[in-house]
Amino acid sequence: MKKIAFMSLIASSVLMAGGYKIPETSTNAVALGAANIAHNQNNADAAYYNPAKMVFMSNENHIEADVTYIGLQKVKYNGTVGATGPYALESESENFLVPTLHYVSPVLGDNEARIGVSITAPGGLSKRWQTEPAKTSAQEFTLEIVEVNPTAAFKINDTLGFGVGFRIVRTSGVVKSSGTIGTPTPTTTASRDMTGDSVDFGYNLALAYKPTKALEIGVTYRSKVNLTIEGTANLATNFALVAPTTYNGASGVTVPLPASFNAAIAYTFASKTTIEFVYEKTMWSAYKELDFTYPTTLTNPVLSGAFDDPKAKNWKDTNTFRVGLTQELDTLTLMAGLVIDETPIPEETLGFELPDTNSVAVSLGGRYKINDKTDIGLSALYSMHDKRSVSSTVNDNGLNGEFTDGDILIVSVGLGYKF
Template structure:
């Protein structure tokens, strides 16, 4: 029972660079499957590779995007303990706004600002036994990322930025209606940094390196708890906190532009998820800590993502397409209903149209197809699962407008 009840808000926050991460935080990001790090002439360079701001046209550039995210219902067929079940989660959908800004030159330097939602989750199961541990897991994340870039010679630029991350979430679970439940909320503001390098050895080759630091989420909140057996935890609101790492991410990218103004970009991305070893929720109340505060092993692994982007520039239009293969960080042993994660293959396309020399509009879409995730008996799953999760696909549609002045 303690193992089930130790599920927390932050279990879902870790999806930001794993299961339901959102690296596609702009119109171009969606169209190119986030393969827009080395070759980028738009305002979202402020987020993806701020060093590229140095090589942009000497104008202020601002872009506003709206992205629809739809999560298919996840199906689970198999056993929970010794009981055969066939369950489906609820369908989820969101509208996420983002904004990117790149300044004109300040001397030779450039300043950027991005306000994005780099990840999040809403996973709800209304059917038992999934609802016993994951009735609702919801996370909202907003990152404010100011950046500063300078040239180093004519072919190299460097950039530095601050990550200001606000997270807010909810977790509800009812292992035993009327006898045991938890309804938890929490939030935090935490900080990190990002570094970027852009190198243009020739007019048709772009090279980039980026690094986003680990951010320790120091979430504090409260929980309505009740544990009736033995009267161990009376009904009440209890203070709670947890300290969880949001792992670092490093990327290396290479882009080549053909004489036909066709650009091909490849991105290798490494997510350092092995920093997430366990989940240990702390309660100031001794009884709540004894029942609900048991440390839960996670043992996530570092993961790779391989991104490919294709851009074709025309007279008044830019066409884009992309593909990405992304690995899951969650081992079969600790997989649960709050994160039925698996490896994924995504495809994307989109376009931008130049109305005049100041205004551009665009539309893009991405579809992520997730592999079936099987849990075998010999995986010794901590949540007593033996079966498979299917249909965890994701659709993203983004529209945006940019303005230069």
């Protein structure tokens, strides 16, 4: 049971904000690989990426609506699971359309304060395996995370702005797993069908500093949000030596959407070419274990061992490095980006529900100014995931093989308007 653990599909999906995190929640962010923390392009997505930059924007209403396509390539696994195999397995491919919205107000009051709001999808997505033994732990997990982030910015002086925001995170998920397990007998089966949701809260802080016209510095912090997911669980097993063999009732789990820190510096040359460097630290070490709760004890050892016993996760903090390049022309702005990202998942707890690896992403995009009020943007990002070997001498899930593929394509189109 310990070798082929039944992982939480809800928790794994939530934590796809690390493995399949979605920092690119606007057209410009996709184009720049989210290297848009320091440089002010007078776009409404400043309300999300660095609300302190709002104090340096033109004095009018800014609004931007984006639609982003996210395509997840199939993940392949070749190797053994426990004492069985070898297997040649692959997950299903996944495709999503994600809308986002950003708004920045004109100047309010004598202190030149601004307010903004962003509605984004900072994490979630889905992964499905339809073949045993992968579907035993990861038949389906689908999770939606929507964040409403109202923000305010205050002008300290002509070179320094401060921003603060309130994170309202709405989470909903579906979990399914079913299959044959190796203990107590080779024909013992267990299944799970769960749904859950929650509304949870956090905050974010930001600084924007412009010591010169060419040099810009940005620092942001987004707090951890504990996702207190509650819902219902339908659990079943054919192991009838100990009753009951089913459970239908309430369940809950708390998992972290981790804190993150960004520090960025941007410089604009006389040619209107801007280069920005961003360092991001994501505090995934907050995810230490997975522990489901139920109002009653699961006395059947199969149900208890598969779905109730705490599972160690021991994720690690990660470092991400981003580079963004912007070239402003008369009516056209061209952008490109590079992202080098680490996985938070150690080899010991790697599983089918989130077979994450280190990755490198490249991006391109542009915005066209239709008139003084309206502009349109188009961008794309391709994230290339490394191969990852796993050894059963280390891995808690008994995996001994290699994960490959799993690349990600993101395409975004956005419309900006000022009034």
